[in-house]
Amino acid sequence: MVLKTFGWSFAVTALGLVAAILFGGWTAFGIVAILSILEISLSFDNAVVNAGILKKMNAFWQKIFLTIGILIAVFGMRLVFPVVIVAFSASLGPIEAVDLALTDKDRYQELVTDAHPSIAAFGGMFLLMIFLDFIFEDRDIKWLTWIERPLSKLGKVDMLSACIALIVLLIASLTVGANAHQHGGLHVDKAETVLLAGIGGLITYMIVGGLSGYFENRLEESEEREHEEEEKAARAGKPRTALAIGGKAAFFMFLYLEVLDASFSFDGVIGAFAITNDIVLMALGLGIGAMYVRSLTVYLVRQGTLDEYVFLEHGAHYAIGALAALLLITIQYEVNEIITGLIGVFLIGLSFWSSVRRNKAHAVAEGGTGEKTEVSSGV
Template identity: 45%
Template sequence: MRYFRWAFAVTVLGLALGALLGWQQAGTIEGAATIFFICTVLAVLEISLSFDNAIVNANKLKTMSPVWQRRFLTWGILIAVFGMRIIFPLLIVVVAAQISPVEALVLAASEPEQYAAIMHDAHLSIAAFGGTFLMMVGLGFFFDGEKDIHWVQWLERTMSSYAGVRGIEVAVVLLIVLGFTTLHDDVAARTFLKASIWGLLTFLLVEVLGGVLDRRAVMAAGAQGGLGAFLYLEVLDASFSFDGVIGAFALSQNLFVIAIGLGIGAMYVRSMTIMLVEQGTLAQYRFLEHGAFYAIIVLSVVMYAQSFVHIPEVITGLGGAALIGVSLWSSVRWNRKNGCAGEGA
C-alpha cells in the first residue's frame, strides 16, 4: 500500500473538491453526492483504461537510468495530469463550441449555465466524434488474431477469428454510424456523420503514430537513459489517455469534474507503474483489461444514443463500473481455481 500513499492523498483531496463543486452547483447534498460519484467513476474508468499504459511505462522505465525514471514519474505525471486531463478536454470544448480557450475557461468557472447551454448545442458533434473513436478502440482489442485470452469465450473467439479480414473494425463502425445517422433529421444527420468520420480519422492517425513509434524503436533504445525515452513515453501516454478523455464526456460535460476524475486516475496509474518497476511483476488480473474494453464499447453506444435521447450519467457510470467489477471478480476466481497469482491479459 505504500506505493499508493500519494494517490490516496490526491483521491481524498479530489473527491472533496468534487463534492464541494456539486454543492456549489446544486446547493443540495444530493448534488454533492452526484458529482462525488461521477468523479469516482471517472477515476476508476481512467485506472482501468490506462492499465496497459502502466505496463508499457514499467517495461520502458526498467531500461532507463534512475535519474530519468524519477523525472518521468514527477515531470511526466504533471504533463499527463495537466496536459491530457485538463488542457486537452478544454481544447475539445473550444473546437466543439467554436470559442477561445479563455472564453471556455471563464464560462466553465463563472457562468456554468451558459457554458452548459453551449455544450448542449455542441453535444451532437462530441457524441458522434467520441462514440466513433471509442468504438474503434473497443473493437480493435477484440478483433485481434493474436489475442489468446478470452473472457466471454464464444464472442471473443469469434471476433478474434475474423481479425484477419482487413478493415473489419472500420466496416462495423461505419455500419453502426450509418444506422444511427438515419435516426436524425437531415441537418443533424450531416453533423453526426461528419463528426463520426473525424472520430474515425483521428483513431486511424493515432494508430499510424503508434506504428511510426514502433518502427523507430532503435531511436528510443538509443536514448533509453535520457530525453529521447522520456519524450517517447509521453507520446505513448497521450495515445493511451485519448480514449479516457473522450469517454469522460459520456459521464460529464463539466471540465472541472473531468479534470478531477481523470487526474485521480492518473495518480493511481503512476503508483501502479512504480510498483510494477520496483516489484518486477506485471498484471495479476487476466480479465480486467477485457472488462475495461467492454466498458469502452458500452460508452461508445451510450454516446451515440445521447445524440438524440438523454441518458442519466449515473446509469452510464454504473454500467462501466459494473463491467470492470465483474471482470475483476472473474480474474480473482480464475486465479483461485488455477492456484496462481494470475497473469496479464
C-alpha cells in the same frame, strides 16, 4: 508500496479539497469529493488498459507518463478541453470562453451540451476502434471463448475493424445524429457534424496507433538480438534484465496513451455538468480522480496484476466497447453517468472473478498432474 504509488494522489486530494473549501466552502468540498469518485468509477477500465500498454515501456517513459502525462490529463482534458470545445462550437476566442466559463456558467453549460454530439462521435469512434482491434485479434488467452474464438477468425480479414467502425458511424449519423440532443430538451439534425467528428476519431486512432505500432514493430528484430545476447549472458552466469520499449516507439505509445485518456475522459467531463457547471470545481474534482487513475495504472504494472489476473484486460476492453456504444447513444438520448460507471465496474469485476476461478483451476490441475493445463474462464 501503496504509499509510494498513491502518495502524490493523496497529496493532491488533500490540496484539492482544501482549495475547494477556500473557494466555495463545504458545499464546494462535497461537490469536488463527488466528482472525484465519479471520475475514478468511470475511468477504472482506463487504468487497466493503460497498464497493459505502460508495462511495455521503459522506466523513463513510465515517469513521463506520470509527470507530463498527468499535466496533460488534469490541465489539458479536465480544464482546458471544456473551454476549447466551447470556444470552437460558439466561435469564441479562448479568453472569451474562459470569461464565459467563470461569469456565465449556465450559458457555458448550454454550449458544452450543444457540442456534445461531436465530442461523443469523436470519442466513441476512437474507443470503438480500440475494442474492435482487440476483439478481432487471435489471442492465446480467451475469456468469452464463444464470442472471441469466431471473431478472431473473422479478424484475419484485412481492415475489418475500420469497415465495421465506418458502418457504425454511418448508421449513427443517420439515426441518433439526425435527432441530436441539445440544451433545453431540443433535438436538431447534426448528422453531418457527427459524421465528420467520427471520421476525425477514426483518423486520429489510425495515425497515433499506427505510428506507435510501426515503431514498436521496428524494434522487434533488435529486441530479438538482445534476447539472444541475454540468453548467452544467462548461460554465462550474468544477470538478465527485462527489456522495455523506449525511443520513438515509446514516444508514440505515449501519444496513444494520452489520446486514449482523452477519449475516456469525455464522459467524465460531460457527466460532471450534471453535478456542477463551475469550471473550477470541475477541474479540482476531475483532476483528483485523474491522479488516482494514473496511480492505479502504475500500481497494476508494478504488482504484475495483469499477468496474474489474465482476464482483466479483456474485461476492460469490453467496457471500452460498452462506453463507445453509450457515447454514440448519448448523442440523442441522455444516459445517467451512474449507469456508465456501473457497466464498466461490472465487466471488470466479472473478468476479475473469472481470473480468480482460472487461477484456482490451474492450481488444482498442477497439484494433480504436476503440469500446467489450460483452463477456460467458464463464462
